[in-house]
Amino acid sequence: MTEDNFTVPTMADMMASGQQPEVLFWVGCSGSFDDRAKKITKAFVKILNSAKVPFAVLGTEESCTGDPAKRAGNEFLFQMQAMANIEVLNAYDVKKIVTACPHCFNTIKNEYPELGGTYEVVHHTEFLKSLLDDGRLTIEGGQFKGKKITFHDPCYLGRANNIYEAPRDLMEKLDAELVEMKRSKLNGLCCGAGGAQMFKEPEKGNKDVNVERTEDALETQPDIIAAGCPFCNTMLTDGVKAKNREHDIKVMDVAELIANAKDL
Amino acid sequence: MSYLDNILFVLILAAGFGYFAINVKKLIRNIKLGRNVDRFDNPGERWNNMAMIALGQSKMVRKPVMGILHIIVYVGFILINIELLEIIVDGIAGTHRVFSFMGGFYSFLIGTFELLAFGVIVSVAIFWIRRNIIKLKRFIHSDLKGWPKNDANYILYFETVLMILFLTMNAADGHLQAAGAHHYVQAGSFPISGFISPLFEGMSEGTVILIERAAWWMHIVGILVFMNYLYYSKHLHILLAFPNTYFANLKPKGKFVNLESVTAEVKLMMDPNADPFAAAPPAEEGAVPEKFGASDVQDLNWVQLMNAYTCTECGRCTESCPANITGKKLSPRNIMMKTRDRLEEVGKNIDKNKGTFVDDGKSLLNDYITPEELWACTTCNGCVEACPVNIDPLSIIMDMRRYLVMEQSAAPVELNGMMTNIENNGAPWQYSQMDRLNWKDEA
Ligand code: HEM
Ligand code: SF4
Ligand code: SF4
Numbered sequence: 001m002t003e004d005n006f007t008v009p010t011m012a013d014m015m016a017s018g019q020q021p022e023v024l025f026w027v028g029c030s031g032s033f034d035d036r037a038k039k040i041t042k043a044f045v046k047i048l049n050s051a052k053v054p055f056a057v058l059g060t061e062e063s064c065t066g067d068p069a070k071r072a073g074n075e076f077l078f079q080m081q082a083m084a085n086i087e088v089l090n091a092y093d094v095k096k097i098v099t100a101c102p103h104c105f106n107t108i109k110n111e112y113p114e115l116g117g118t119y120e121v122v123h124h125t126e127f128l129k130s131l132l133d134d135g136r137l138t139i140e141g142g143q144f145k146g147k148k149i150t151f152h153d154p155c156y157l158g159r160a161n162n163i164y165e166a167p168r169d170l171m172e173k174l175d176a177e178l179v180e181m182k183r184s185k186l187n188g189l190c191c192g193a194g195g196a197q198m199f200k201e202p203e204k205g206n207k208d209v210n211v212e213r214t215e216d217a218l219e220t221q222p223d224i225i226a227a228g229c230p231f232c233n234t235m236l237t238d239g240v241k242a243k244n245r246e247h248d249i250k251v252m253d254v255a256e257l258i259a260n261a262k263d264l
Numbered sequence: 265m266s267y268l269d270n271i272l273f274v275l276i277l278a279a280g281f282g283y284f285a286i287n288v289k290k291l292i293r294n295i296k297l298g299r300n301v302d303r304f305d306n307p308g309e310r311w312n313n314m315a316m317i318a319l320g321q322s323k324m325v326r327k328p329v330m331g332i333l334h335i336i337v338y339v340g341f342i343l344i345n346i347e348l349l350e351i352i353v354d355g356i357a358g359t360h361r362v363f364s365f366m367g368g369f370y371s372f373l374i375g376t377f378e379l380l381a382f383g384v385i386v387s388v389a390i391f392w393i394r395r396n397i398i399k400l401k402r403f404i405h406s407d408l409k410g411w412p413k414n415d416a417n418y419i420l421y422f423e424t425v426l427m428i429l430f431l432t433m434n435a436a437d438g439h440l441q442a443a444g445a446h447h448y449v450q451a452g453s454f455p456i457s458g459f460i461s462p463l464f465e466g467m468s469e470g471t472v473i474l475i476e477r478a479a480w481w482m483h484i485v486g487i488l489v490f491m492n493y494l495y496y497s498k499h500l501h502i503l504l505a506f507p508n509t510y511f512a513n514l515k516p517k518g519k520f521v522n523l524e525s526v527t528a529e530v531k532l533m534m535d536p537n538a539d540p541f542a543a544a545p546p547a548e549e550g551a552v553p554e555k556f557g558a559s560d561v562q563d564l565n566w567v568q569l570m571n572a573y574t575c576t577e578c579g580r581c582t583e584s585c586p587a588n589i590t591g592k593k594l595s596p597r598n599i600m601m602k603t604r605d606r607l608e609e610v611g612k613n614i615d616k617n618k619g620t621f622v623d624d625g626k627s628l629l630n631d632y633i634t635p636e637e638l639w640a641c642t643t644c645n646g647c648v649e650a651c652p653v654n655i656d657p658l659s660i661i662m663d664m665r666r667y668l669v670m671e672q673s674a675a676p677v678e679l680n681g682m683m684t685n686i687e688n689n690g691a692p693w694q695y696s697q698m699d700r701l702n703w704k705d706e707a
Contacts, residue, residue, distance in 0.1 A: 008704045027700070029691040038703040059701040063690030071643050072679050073557065073665030075523045077686060079530040110519035115527065155644040160518025183584075186649055190586040195643030199682040199692055203640040206591030213586075
C-alpha cells in the first residue's frame with residue numbers, strides 16, 4: 001500500500017499544518033480494534049481517499065463514546081467518557097463527524113449535545129450517499145452485478161434514527177438484486193448485540209438472537225448479507241457460521257461492497 | 265303518573281358516574297406518584313400524533329385484519345354511545361325517543377347505529393375466535409395466564425351483550441310502533457333489528473313492552489357497569505390511548521435520557537479548578553439524596569406509569585422482541601403489566617394508610633420484575649416501534665438497569681469487565697488507547 005492511495009491523517013497532524021478537514025472520521029472501538037471491523041474501517045478510508053475527501057481521525061485521542069456503558073445502566077461512566085471526548089472534539093473545533101458505527105453515531109448525535117458537544121453527525125452510508133449525490137463518488141456494479149443482496153437494518157440506524165434509505169440507495173447502484181427480509185426496516189429484528197449484549201453471555205433461552213436473525217436473512221437466499229454496523233456484522237458472521245453457510249454467503253458492510261466494486 | 269322510574273334512573277346514573285369519578289381520581293393520583301417529566305413541549309406535533317395514532321388508528325392497521333376489525337368496534341362503540349345521550353334524557357324526563365323530532369335524520373342515525381352494532385358483534389366474534397379457537401401466539405402467551413386472559417374474554421362478552429340489548433330494544437320498539445302501541449312514536453329505521461321483530465309476533469303487547477323496557481334498562485345499566493369495569497381492565501385503553509399518544513416521547517428513539525444529577529457530579533469531577541475537598545452543597549433539610557434509576561414505581565416518571573395503565577396487553581411488543589422470540593424470560597408486555605400491578609398495589613396501600621404509602625417490604629424490582637429479564641434486553645426499540653399506542657417499555661427497563669448498576673453495583677460480571685476496560689483504557693476490550701490507530705499500518 002502506498003502513501004498515495006491510503007492516507008489517514010490525524011487531527012493533530014492537520015492542526016499542526018494549520019488545516020481543518022471537511023469531516024472527522026470517528027472510527028470507534030470496534031473499527032479500531034476488532035479484526036473484522038478494521039477491514040470496514042479500511043474500506044471506508046479507501047473510498048474517502050479515492051473521492052479525495054479531506055478527512056482526519058482522532059487516532060490515539062479517540063476514546064469509547066460510552067454507549068455500551070450507558071446501555072448497561074452506568075450513566076456515570078457514560079458521561080465521563082462523553083465529556084472527555086467532547087473536550088477533545090471541541091478543542092479541535094470539529095463541526096462534522098462521520099462514523100461507520102451506528103452506536104457511536106447515535107450517541108454522539110443524540111446524547112452529546114446536552115453535554116456540550118453539538119456537531120453534524122452522519123452515518124457513513126449517509127455520507128457516501130451525499131458524495132454520490134454531489135457527483136464526488138461513482139459506484140459501478142462490478143463484481144456484484146446480478147448478485148442477491150439482503151440488507152440487515154441496524155437498530156441504532158433504523159428504528160433509533162429513522163435511516164433506512166441511504167444504505168439501500170447506495171446498494172441499488174451496484175446493479176445487484178436487493179431482496180428484503182420478512183422483518184425489515186421498522187420491523188427489522190435486532191442482531192442481538194445491542195444494549196451491551198455484545199459483551200456478555202445471553203440469558204437462558206432456546207436460541208441465540210443472531211441465529212434467529214441469520215435465518216431471516218437465509219430465507220431470502222442471498223449471496224451477500226449486507227450490514228451497516230460492525231457489531232451486526234460480527235453477529236451475522238457468527239450466525240452464518242452456525243448455519244454452516246460461510247462457504248457460500250458473505251457478510252459485508254455497505255462500505256466494503258462499494259470499495260470492492262470499485263476495486264479499491 | 266309515577267316518578268319512580270325517573271328517580272331510580274337518576275340514582276343509578278349518579279351511582280355509575282360517581283363511582284367512575286372516584287376511580288378516575290384514584291387513577292390520576294396513582295399516575296402522579298411518578299417523577300416529573302416535561303412532555304408539554306411541541307403541542308402541534310403532540311396533537312398530530314394523537315390524531316394519527318389514537319383517533320386515526322394508524323399503528324393499528326399495521327396488522328390489517330386486526331386493525332380494520334378494531335376500527336369497526338371502535339367507531340361503532342363511540343357512535344352508538346351518542347344514543348346514550350337520548351337514553352339519559354329519556355330516562356330523566358320520562359320521555360321516549362326524545363330526539364325522534366329530527367325525523368329522517370333520526371332514522372338515518374338509528375339505522376347507522378344498527379349496522380354498526382351488527383359490525384361490532386361480528387368483529388368481536390372474530391376477536392373471540394382469534395383468542396380462543398385459532399389461539400394466536402400473542403394471545404396464549406404465558407404473560408396472560410389467569411386474570412388477563414379472562415379479562416380479555418369478559419370484554420368481548422360484555423360488548424356482545426350490550427349490542428344485543430341495543431338491537432333487542434330496537435326490535436321490540438319497532439314491533440310496538442308497527443302495532444301502534446301508545447307512547448311508541450313512529451321513529452327510527454331498523455335495518456338489523458327488523459329481522460328480530462318477527463320473533464315478537466303473537467306475543468301480547470304487554471310482554472313486548474316488558475321486553476323493550478328490560479332491554480332499555482339493561483343496556484344503560486350495562487354501559488354504566490362497563491364504564492366502571494374499565495379501571496380494572498386493559499380496556500382502560502379506550503380512554504387512555506388519547507393522552508398516552510399525546511404525551512409520548514417525541515425524540516429519536518435512540519436518544520436515551522442523560523441523567524442530570526449525574527451530569528452535575530461528573531462536571532465537578534472533571535473540573536480541574538474544583539476543590540475536591542469542598543463540602544458538598546448543603547442538602548435541603550430532610551431532602552432525600554436522589555436515587556439513580558428505578559427500583560419501584562415511584563422512581564419511574566408519570567408517563568411511564570400512564571403507559572402501564574394504557575397497555576392493551578396486545579403483545580405486539582413481545583412478538584417483536586428479539587429476547588422473547590428466542591425464549592428468554594423478558595417480555596416487554598409483561599414489563600408493562602407488572603408495572604401496573606405494582607402501581608395498583610402501591611395505590612391500595614395508600615388508600616389503606618390514609619393517604620401515605622407505608623413500606624411494604626416489596627418493590628417493582630425483584631418482586632415483580634427480575635434482573636434476569638432486565639439484562640436480556642438488547643435496547644433494540646422493537647417494542648417501542650411495535651406498540652400501537654406508543655408505550656415505551658424500554659425506558660422502564662433502562663431505568664431499572666441504572667438502579668441495578670449505579671445503586672447496587674449488580675451488573676453481570678462480564679459487563680463489569682467491559683466497564684472496567686472503558687474506564688481504564690477507553691475501549692470495552694483490553695486494548696490500549698495508544699494502539700487505536702494501529703490498523704492504519706496493518707496490511
Ligand atoms: C371506544 C373505543 C374503543 C373500543 C370499544 C375498543 C375496543 C377494543 C377491543 C374490544 C379490543 C380487544 C380486541 C381483542 O380481543 O383482540 C381492543 C384492543 C385494542 N385496542 Fe381498542 N378500543 C377502543 C379504542 C381504542 C383506541 C382509541 C386505541 C388507540 C390506538 C385502541 C387500541 C387498541 C389496541 C392496540 C388493542 C390491541 C390490539 C391487538 O390485539 O392487536 N383502542 N380494543
Ligand atoms: S428494546 Fe428490549 S424489550 Fe424492547 S423489543 Fe428490544 S430487546 Fe425486547
Ligand atoms: S405495550 Fe403496547 S404493544 Fe405491548 S402489549 Fe401493551 S399495548 Fe400492546
